[in-house]
Every structure is written in structure tokens, then in C-alpha cells.
Amino acid sequence: MMAMPRFLRRNRLNWKALTILALGVVALYLYFNVLAPKGLNDADILKFRQERYLKYQKSEPHRTGPGEMGEGVNLEGEEKKLAESLFEKEAFNIIASDKIALDRSVKDVRDERCKSLTYPKDLPTASIIIIFHNEAWSPLLRTAHSVVNRSPPEYLHEVILLDDFSDREGLGEKLVNYVAETWPDGVVRVVRTKERSGLIRARLAGAKAATGDVLIFLDSHCEAGPGWLEPLLARIKEDRTTVLCPEIDNIDKDTLYIGGTGSFSVGGFWWSLHFSWRPIPEHEKKRRKSSIDPIRSPTMAGGLFAADREYFFEIGAYDPGMDVWGGENLEISFRTWMCGGKLEFIPCSRVGHIFRSSHPYTFPGKKDTHGINSMRLAEVWMDEYKRLFYMHRRDLLEKDYGDISERKALRERLKCHSFKWFLDNVYPEKFILDENVHAWGMVRNPASNLCLDTLGKDEKTIFDVGLFSCQGGQSANEVFSLSLQDELRREEACMHTSGTIGATVSLRPCTGENIQKWKHDKEKQTIIHVDSGLCLDVAQENSGGIVHIGKCEDKHQLKWTFEHYLD
């Protein structure tokens, strides 16, 4: 054993005192050299953030410059040309965006009544997760600035810039430095995935990194509006099983003008499993007491939403087997409703989003990720209704969608409702092509052996109904239903005619009007336009031909049969 110095051997107390002294010196050293220069204590940090927030709030109405108050920027001359030449790559006007301050002011576009609402003081805190892959600098940073500047610091736990393995210049070191200099208090931080993960797994990584009470996901080209945060947090505090979307305002991709009209629609879906907007249904209008009350929606667009952090994981977060883009929005929507939650749009929470014309990033392997992701969703959540998806996507039938056993187990574990329950209770107005109809499928004219066909036209537009060689049930373009309301229709569009002899027949949004009603005489094989009493007639007897209405006679051009009869 080593010999102890004499004075220590003599007095044990001295030994203790020395240790304390040494520790004290180390602590002081650490405090002054490592901890103190880095930051302050929690109360100081909050004070710092509050001062910054108030300073911005005060200055916001007085700002001047391009794009302030959410105005658009119109370019001219060389700049305009440059913007046009970059449009294909960026899918929005990056030159206009770069001219606008990263912390620009916006108009308060909320309903007046929203401004006088009061919320509990003890709201849960929020982690804002902004995922991006190769996003352009100005929209990305504008998203972060808008969040910090318009979120009361006491509720803003953190902003996570979740980089999904970008390799675009400026998003590496430069971004980290900008964030550190701009927000020295650390409210914004960058987290990166180790490989290209796609937006679904990127959001999962963000959610795992987050520690606030509530998760709020945003796309990387958004602008949060005044008072956007409190109504979301207050509603989740009231009911932790709600998944909430702000009202989304369009940020014009050409000028960056924020329209501020919101959508005030609800989300639906096409059987091809694309998202759609639709008007708020009557039953929901009746249920709400005021037009600023939350709006229940069957589905969400996907990018902008809030959920209690623990609840988000309880109901299965996301399907990590989904790649790059697409399908996760309907998956989380169906799942939330079917497993006991609610999906709502919050009119008093407003966030802008740049709707771009295409995806400014690659799809590794050029896979149809929306198609395959949608298969996973249909197989796990849609029960027998997946037939309607495959009716539209016969091309996918043989495709490999991977292992879904964990998602199926999740559905079992949570004892979720059936998809039929979802349709009956959440989306009763969704038209089901082959249920509760008189007849459906191919509508064939036996003499010419031609079938009614959309000829691939987009059902959201108005176009004349065509004729094409019958595809034997292989083409969704030839699926028509004769509904119990006597419409001859597709998923959203109804056959419509003015009712004069020789008038063409178009497909357009269903209105319930009489001029969209049809009866089928099974014996005579005629399809009669109820309002005019005229009959559906082949106008040009060739593929690519059209139909019109004519006098009901015993002519072979006037005969039609449906592929399936249900009564």
C-alpha cells in the first residue's frame, strides 16, 4: 500500500475536505468552460424564447419587402426566364421563393371568431417534425421560421428538421450552422436518416426522436399561420384519440402567394386509393354547431397533421414497409377510424403548403411506390373491399407487396372495426360500385359488341361517354353501375344528357337531378333517359365511337345488357 502524506494520516477530516475542494474546482471549471457558454437554465431559455417570439409578433405587421403579408412575387425578364428554366427540376418557382424573406409575414386568414377563442393555459407541448429529401433551401427554412415565429414558446418543445438522406448542396454542414446561428437556444435541430428512407420511414424516425407531448408533422414547404398551434393542442388535450389536420391554404407554386381560402372540404378517396377532396357532407354539417368546430373527415391528405405522441404509437404509427411516397395517408386515416380514434380538420388552425406539379426527387428503383404501398394498405385494412382497388389496378395483382404479418397482428391486437364498419359509419356517402345497385359492370351493346367506356378520360373532368371493344371485365374504364337512385354512374361521375334527340351523353359530377336518371328495361334491353323518355343509342359503331340518345325503337343500336344484375 502506498504511504499517505503525514497530514492526511493524522487527520481524516482533512482528507474529506480536500476531496470536496477538488470536486468543487472541477465543477467550477466545467461550469465556466463547458456548460455556461453553451446555455442557460430552463427558465432563462424560456425567457429568451418568449422575447424572440414577442419581438417577431410586434414586428410582423410592419414588415415590408417582396412576398411580405403572404403576397406573391411576379418575376420579369431574365429572372422570369431563369425561373422557367428551373421549373421542371424544382416543380415550383424557386427564384420567387428565394426573393422572399425566410421569416416573411403572412396575412391572418382565420375566421374572425377564431381570433377571440381562448384556450387552457396548460396545453401539451409540441414536437414539430419537418421531413425533407433534397428540399430547396428557402421553402425548407421558411417552414422552420414560420413555426418558431408563430408558436408560443411555452408549447413549442422542439422543431426537428428530419433530413431523409439528402445529397443536395447546402443541406449538410451549412444547414447545421444556419440552424445553430439562427436559433442558438437549440429549439430547432437537424436529425438525419442513415439511408434514403422514404417519407413514411422518415416520419417514423422523426417521431422516435421527438420528446414533446404531441407530434405535428409538416411537409418541408409549408408556412404556419397565426395562432395555428393552440387549437390543435387544445383539441388533443380534450380528446387524446383525435388525429388532427390544420386547414391547408394553397401557397401558389408560381408566385408563392398564400391564397388563404383553405379548403373547407373533407377528405375522401378513390377506389384506386388516391386521396380526394369532397364537400362537407350534410350529416356532418348538421352535427357541428358552428362552422369553426372541428370537421370530421374520413381521410386526410397526409402531410400535415397532429397526434398525441403516445397515441400515435399506440395505434400503430405507420407501416414501415411502405416506401418513398403514397398510400400512408389513407392507411393512417382508415386505421385511426377503424381502431377507435377520430380524424378531424381544425378550421382555426391554418397552414400553407406549396402544391407542386411533380415530385422534385427520385424514386429509387423507379418503383410504383404508391401502387405497392396501397396494396399493403388494401390487404391489411380493406377486407373484401380490396376487390374494388384491384378492379382499378389489375396490373398489380401479381406484384409482391412484402410481409404484412405485423400489420395484420396490429389490427388483431387493437381489435379494430371492419372496413365495412368504416364505410357504414364514417363514409356512408361513398359509392360502392357493386353493392346496393340494380346492375353493374360492362354495359354491352350486343349487336356491335361494343361497351360503354370512358376511353381513359379523367373522371374529375366532363367528357362524352365513349364506346370501345368489350374488355371482359379487364378494364375499370368499362365499369358502370345503375344505382338505386337510377343514376347510370361511375365512382363520382354520372351520365348526363340534355334530353333532345341526338344529344350526346356526358359524364360529369352527380347532382341527383332528373336529367341524370336512367331506367333499364331488361326485357327490351333498352336504357331509357327518364326525363326525356329517349333511349341510349350507339352513334358511331366503332371503337372510340360515342353514344347519344334517340327515339326508343326496336333497333339493335338501342339494346344494352349489363354484365351483372343484382335484382
Ligand code: LR7
Ligand atoms: O423519399 C422521400 N423522403 C422525404 O422525406 C420523399 C419525400 N420526402 C418528404 C418531402 O421532402 C416532403 O417534405 O416528404 C414530404 C412530402 O412529399 P411531397 O411534398 O412530395 O408530397 P405531396 O405534398 O405531393 O403529397 C401528399 O401525399 C403524400 C403521400 O405519400 C404525403 O402524405 C405528403 O405529405 C402529402 N402532402 C400533403 O398532404 C400536403 C397537403 C396536400 C394537400 C391537399
Ligand code: MN
Ligand atoms: Mn408536399
